[in-house]
Amino acid sequence: MFIFTSLRDTWSLLPQPLFNMRGLTLLSAVSPVLALTPGDTFYPPNLNDTAYISNSTIGTYGGIYKAPTNGPTAGDPYGTYDYCFMPHPRSEEYTLPEALIKGSAKGKLVYLEYLQRHQRRSPYNILPGGENQAYECDNVRPYLYAGPNSASGIQPVPMYAQTYQDPSNPFTPGVNGTCQYPQITIGGIQDGYQHGKDLWAVYGKKLGLIPKKPNDRVWFRSSDSALTQASAGAVLRGVWPDYKGALPLHQMVTSVDTVNEGYSCSAVSSTLSSLQSTALWKEHLSVTAELRTKLGSMLGATSSSWQSTFDHFSDNFQARLCNGYELPCSVSNSSACVTMQMAEEVFRAGDWEWNYYWRTNPDVVKYIQVVEGLFIGEIVSRLQAVQDGKSSVDYSHIFVHDGDIGPILGSLGIAALRWPAMASNIAFEVWETEEKSLYARVLYSGQPVRSIHGVLDWVPLSDLIGILKPYVPEDIVSLCG
Ligand SMILES: *[C@@H]1O[C@H](CO)[C@@H](O)[C@H](O)[C@H]1NC(C)=O
Ligand SMILES: *[C@@H]1O[C@H](CO)[C@@H](O)[C@H](O)[C@H]1NC(C)=O
Numbered sequence: 001m002f003i004f005t006s007l008r009d010t011w012s013l014l015p016q017p018l019f020n021m022r023g024l025t026l027l028s029a030v031s032p033v034l035a036l037t038p039g040d041t042f043y044p045p046n047l048n049d050t051a052y053i054s055n056s057t058i059g060t061y062g063g064i065y066k067a068p069t070n071g072p073t074a075g076d077p078y079g080t081y082d083y084c085f086m087p088h089p090r091s092e093e094y095t096l097p098e099a100l101i102k103g104s105a106k107g108k109l110v111y112l113e114y115l116q117r118h119q120r121r122s123p124y125n126i127l128p129g130g131e132n133q134a135y136e137c138d139n140v141r142p143y144l145y146a147g148p149n150s151a152s153g154i155q156p157v158p159m160y161a162q163t164y165q166d167p168s169n170p171f172t173p174g175v176n177g178t179c180q181y182p183q184i185t186i187g188g189i190q191d192g193y194q195h196g197k198d199l200w201a202v203y204g205k206k207l208g209l210i211p212k213k214p215n216d217r218v219w220f221r222s223s224d225s226a227l228t229q230a231s232a233g234a235v236l237r238g239v240w241p242d243y244k245g246a247l248p249l250h251q252m253v254t255s256v257d258t259v260n261e262g263y264s265c266s267a268v269s270s271t272l273s274s275l276q277s278t279a280l281w282k283e284h285l286s287v288t289a290e291l292r293t294k295l296g297s298m299l300g301a302t303s304s305s306w307q308s309t310f311d312h313f314s315d316n317f318q319a320r321l322c323n324g325y326e327l328p329c330s331v332s333n334s335s336a337c338v339t340m341q342m343a344e345e346v347f348r349a350g351d352w353e354w355n356y357y358w359r360t361n362p363d364v365v366k367y368i369q370v371v372e373g374l375f376i377g378e379i380v381s382r383l384q385a386v387q388d389g390k391s392s393v394d395y396s397h398i399f400v401h402d403g404d405i406g407p408i409l410g411s412l413g414i415a416a417l418r419w420p421a422m423a424s425n426i427a428f429e430v431w432e433t434e435e436k437s438l439y440a441r442v443l444y445s446g447q448p449v450r451s452i453h454g455v456l457d458w459v460p461l462s463d464l465i466g467i468l469k470p471y472v473p474e475d476i477v478s479l480c481g
């Protein structure tokens with residue numbers, strides 16, 4: 001699926017004294033050696049070390065990887081890293097920037113740039129040896145129909161996709177059931193709706209930025225994927241439960257899309273292969289050799305696409321655990337099953353890879369530039385328009401993928417990057433003070449980002465633009481080669 005990255009001398013793993021100490025609740029479920037607040041679970045301090053992968057006492061570092069078929073789920077306690085359902089801004093936890101609470105400044109929210117990954121779903125990657133459990137998606141209707149752009153024109157029948165298998169078809173997908181791979185699941189839709197309701201409570205009801213009805217100061221975009229489009233429908237229904245009309249979801253032409261690796265750029269794959277040939281990358285493969293061999297033979301997953309990164313195993317296990325299913329067993333031997341301990345090592349390895357792709361690899365700046373630089377440039381332009389008093393929107397909401405959220409967090413210098421999980425979200429808030437100065441705050445899954453630039457809680461907007469700009473390529477066409 002989405003592979004990327006790089007980072008470098010900016011890296012700092014110092015325990016950061018600047019952390020926001022709002023969520024002081026200790027996580028009781030975590031091993032006693034780790035006394036973590038919910039926010040801490042996002043930032044394992046030794047994530048850049050391969051010992052993080054092999055040390056089984058770390059478990060999930062407080063992370064949650066289990067959800068029932070139906071949602072919404074809500075983390076426990078709220079704010080914890082949760083692969084199935086990342087926390088988002090909610091009125092229960094939401095507080096104003098510290099500068100406003102302390103009264104050193106008075107201000108109002110004037111712009112919101114909200115990015116999110118789609119909600120939970122079935123997997124991209126079906127086990128090559130076959131899946132021992134069926135996936136059911138009859139409880140979801142993925143709508144797909146088209147009509148003219150006027151209410152007086154033809155109104156189409158709201159058709160939806162119904163996936164089935166025909167026994168006369170000699171080709172089998174290796175998995176039974178009624179899903180496409182991937183597709184949004186019922187829990188994902190329910191989570192999305194709650195996500196939207198919570199955004200309304202904060203940014204509409206409380207802060208007055210999101211209007212009561214969609215108007216020309218709001219703007220939506222997605223990738224060309226059905227997953228992100230389905231999320232948009234669910235989330236925006238939560239924002240505007242009574243709105244009757246349709247809304248435009250902007251998309252670029254797939255072949256040049258600046259999200260989800262749309263445009264083709266040979267420097268993406270060449271940079272990836274270079275960062276995957278370092279001694280450190282090889283070390284992460286050697287510390288996981290035994291695990292990979294065991295999983296490979298149990299699940300028929302011995303090809304290099306399954307063995308060379310943890311992307312496929314993680315994706316497969318996460319989708320099962322996040323939609324009310326069990327970890328897989330071998331199709332030919334029902335007592336050979338993936339244990340939770342194996343899955344946890346897979347998840348730690350996946351987290352290590354994401355941190356390496358977007359924070360610590362030797363080519364990280366270039367990798368972010370070639371994969372995400374144009375999109376980061378679009379965000380910078382919108383923030384610049386706000387800075388210049390020329391913005392044509394107040395609220396932009398864009399539905400993307402883990403492979404977009406990761407590099408953006410990398411460009412912000414996040415202190416540690418675990419895999420950006422289902423519905424993970426970044427809120428770029430712009431505040432205007434009484435003196436007409438503009439400040440930014442950047443929330444990751446509801447809390448100010450802990451970064452190498454400090455906690456991004458109250459940063460002059462021009463400084464935030466300055467943090468992002470080095471990742472916007474001057475000439476992407478020549479950089480891509
Ligand atoms: C991880 O980060 C720490 C702190 O910056 C650094 O000292 C250490 O060398 C890094 N380890 C690896 C394997 O990159
Ligand atoms: C494993 O992790 C635990 C918990 O973080 C830590 O206390 C222990 O020192 C680690 N062991 C090794 C060998 O790194």
Ligand SMILES: *[C@@H]1O[C@H](CO)[C@@H](O)[C@H](O)[C@H]1NC(C)=O
Nearest residue numbers: 130131132133174175176331
């Ligand atoms: C799928 O269902 C068919 C018919 O019940 C069964 O023969 C087959 O073994 C199942 N396949 C898997 C991978 O479970």
Ligand SMILES: *[C@@H]1O[C@H](CO)[C@@H](O)[C@H](O)[C@H]1NC(C)=O
Nearest residue numbers: 298330332333334335336337
């Ligand atoms: C089935 O798996 C179990 C557990 O891994 C193992 O002990 C057993 O030998 C396997 N049976 C066969 C026939 O391979």
